[in-house]
Amino acid sequence: MTRSPRSRSEVVSRGDQGASPTQTNMVQRLTGWWRHHLTMARDSLQRLLDRPWSSVMTWLVIGIALALPVSLSVLVSGAESVSRNWDSGAQLSVFLKHDLNTGTVNALAGDIEDMPEVSSVRGISPAEALAEFESFSGFGDALRNLDSNPLPHLLLITPAQAAQTSEQIGDLSRRVSSLVGVDQVVVDMEWVERLRAMMALGKRAVLALGTILALGVLLIIGNTIRLTVESRRDEIVVVKLVGGSDAFVRRPFLYTGLWYGLGGALVAWALVVLVLFWLEGPLSSLAEQYQSAAMAPSLGVLGALQLLLFGGTLGLLGAWVTVSRHLASIEPR
Amino acid sequence: MIRFDRVSKRYPGGYDALREVGFSIESNELVFLTGHSGAGKSTLLKLIMMMERPSRGQVIVNNRSLKDMSRRRIPQHRREIGVVFQNHQLLFDRSVFDNVALPLAIAGYPSRDIGRRVRAALDKVGLLSREKHMPITLSGGEQQRVGIARAVVNKPRVLLADEPTGNLDPALSAEIMHLFEQFNQVGVTVLIASHDLALISQLHYRIITLSEGRLLVGGVD
Numbered sequence: 105m106t107r108s109p110r111s112r113s114e115v116v117s118r119g120d121q122g123a124s125p126t127q128t129n130m131v132q133r134l135t136g137w138w139r140h141h142l143t144m145a146r147d148s149l150q151r152l153l154d155r156p157w158s159s160v161m162t163w164l165v166i167g168i169a170l171a172l173p174v175s176l177s178v179l180v181s182g183a184e185s186v187s188r189n190w191d192s193g194a195q196l197s198v199f200l201k202h203d204l205n206t207g208t209v210n211a212l213a214g215d216i217e218d219m220p221e222v223s224s225v226r227g228i229s230p231a232e233a234l235a236e237f238e239s240f241s242g243f244g245d246a247l248r249n250l251d252s253n254p255l256p257h258l259l260l261i262t263p264a265q266a267a268q269t270s271e272q273i274g275d276l277s278r279r280v281s282s283l284v285g286v287d288q289v290v291v292d293m294e295w296v297e298r299l300r301a302m303m304a305l306g307k308r309a310v311l312a313l314g315t316i317l318a319l320g321v322l323l324i325i326g327n328t329i330r331l332t333v334e335s336r337r338d339e340i341v342v343v344k345l346v347g348g349s350d351a352f353v354r355r356p357f358l359y360t361g362l363w364y365g366l367g368g369a370l371v372a373w374a375l376v377v378l379v380l381f382w383l384e385g386p387l388s389s390l391a392e393q394y395q396s397a398a399m400a401p402s403l404g405v406l407g408a409l410q411l412l413l414f415g416g417t418l419g420l421l422g423a424w425v426t427v428s429r430h431l432a433s434i435e436p437r
Numbered sequence: 438m439i440r441f442d443r444v445s446k447r448y449p450g451g452y453d454a455l456r457e458v459g460f461s462i463e464s465n466e467l468v469f470l471t472g473h474s475g476a477g478k479s480t481l482l483k484l485i486m487m488m489e490r491p492s493r494g495q496v497i498v499n500n501r502s503l504k505d506m507s508r509r510r511i512p513q514h515r516r517e518i519g520v521v522f523q524n525h526q527l528l529f530d531r532s533v534f535d536n537v538a539l540p541l542a543i544a545g546y547p548s549r550d551i552g553r554r555v556r557a558a559l560d561k562v563g564l565l566s567r568e569k570h571m572p573i574t575l576s577g578g579e580q581q582r583v584g585i586a587r588a589v590v591n592k593p594r595v596l597l598a599d600e601p602t603g604n605l606d607p608a609l610s611a612e613i614m615h616l617f618e619q620f621n622q623v624g625v626t627v628l629i630a631s632h633d634l635a636l637i638s639q640l641h642y643r644i645i646t647l648s649e650g651r652l653l654v655g656g657v658d
């Protein structure tokens with residue numbers, strides 16, 4: 105065996121104990137730690153790319169599981185923002201008593217219009233109402249045979265922009281009902297409420313679906329990581345033998361989880377973009393029919409970042425739980 | 438440096454691998470640990486490495502009783518001890534360099550220090566030219582020397598070896614033992630388990646002999 109004098113003094117000499125591991129200075133430790141993280145991140149990614157098919161499969165599964173609730177939630181919030189415009193269409197129909205003359209009706213309309221919660225009032229006379237009814241009911245002949253017009257005066261109230269909540273509209277309805285000459289007030293808002301209820305239901309369903317699928321993703325990542333841990337059992341033993349801490353042993357697997365999660369989120373993002381692109385045409389023609397602002401749901405940059413963050417977090421979490429559970433059982437013997 | 442205080446180890450299942458073993462090893466000593474197969478040599482080394490804990494008695498390393506050492510402290514404890522195994526325990530998917538660098542990476546050394554120290558350690562065991570090879574391409578003796586380089590790269594004050602010459606022919610065995618002597622000469626405390634009596638009795642160091650878990654000869658006081 106050949107030995108140079110230099111190496112002898114370096115390895116064998118006990119003279120330079122100053123650089124023993126416990127005494128390495130803080131900056132060196134930090135850079136070493138940082139470099140180790142970079143190496144681990146790269147190694148873990150390289151290991152995934154070394155087995156492209158199984159990695160791509162895992163990414164696809166995670167991507168599909170994430171894309172489903174994300175697309176649905178983008179669609180639901182798009183629908184919600186459209187329906188917010190419809191909300192402002194809430195109206196009150198005020199049916200007046202039969203025996204009022206036109207002067208009293210106009211005075212009443214004026215009083216109502218003066219209320220601060222009211223934006224405008226439109227009066228519909230019995231004659232106008234009858235004409236309108238005839239034109240869309242098809243019972244015109246039958247009605248024309250009646251002696252007198254059975255329809256009352258009608259006032260349509262559009263509430264002010266600042267008085268659109270259900271309580272405010274309820275208050276207004278009660279105040280108007282109490283006026284002399286008013287027979288009945290009908291709040292034309294039920295369909296908006298129904299829509300809101302359906303929207304809330306939709307959001308909950310998406311949340312429930314999302315939670316279930318996120319759990320599924322956790323399990324997928326956990327199981328994949330478990331197999332990785334098993335396949336690297338010998339290595340873990342050696343690392344523990346030469347003084348690797350749990351954190352050190354855990355690190356490459358956490359990065360593996362992170363890459364699975366981030367890759368899955370990227371796939372999910374691509375799928376969501378595709379789905380929304382595919383739905384764009386039908387959605388805008390639907391929006392046109394409802395005379396509402398064009399609905400162009402999209403994930404946006406923020407949404408994409410959130411999706412990546414979520415995927416990465418799921419990956420880390422799945423890896424953390426699995427590795428922590430398995431690491432304790434892998435000890436050098 | 439290493440003291441065993443009436444240490445017994447009973448494995449789950451009831452087998453007494455060590456019974457009331459007591460001895461001490463001063464720093465800078467080189468001691469051989471011998472005894473028939475199953476005498477408890479590996480068990481004794483595992484207690485020092487905290488791969489096992491004693492059932493009774495206590496083990497003291499570097500003035501620290503291992504009894505009160507928490508699980509979290511074990512990695513730090515292991516970093517202060519170099520260890521060589523009969524079956525090398527190398528990572529076969531990493532190069533010779535990466536294998537030797539492992540303890541330094543764990544301790545968080547900067548990479549230029551790692552390079553310098555790894556090459557120094559490989560030079561010391563005569564494998565500098567093999568740093569880029571994979572362990573599988575090396576002979577048994579060379580693999581064992583990689584294991585030794587890994588054990589000393591961190592400059593531990595204690596070096597343990599469990600049957601380091603187990604699979605080697607006499608000439609290679611003598612060479613490996615000579616390496617351990619050199620580490621000892623510069624102040625490393627060395628404890629080598631070996632049943633190769635022919636070899637170790639030539640070397641004139643203290644020999645601790647175990648038989649069926651009891652210490653026969655070689656304990657001080």
Ligand SMILES: Nc1ncnc2c1ncn2[C@@H]1O[C@H](COP(=O)(O)OP(=O)(O)O)[C@@H](O)[C@H]1O
Nearest residue numbers: 448449452454473474475476477478479480481
């Ligand atoms: N993990 C274990 N569980 C149960 N018995 C064990 C275990 N390890 C070793 N033994 C037993 O303890 C005795 C001593 O083993 P060991 O310390 O390996 O002896 P040596 O290294 O001297 O050959 C042997 O009889 C062995 O079967």
Ligand SMILES: [Mg+2]
Nearest residue numbers: 478479480599
């Ligand atoms: Mg043994």
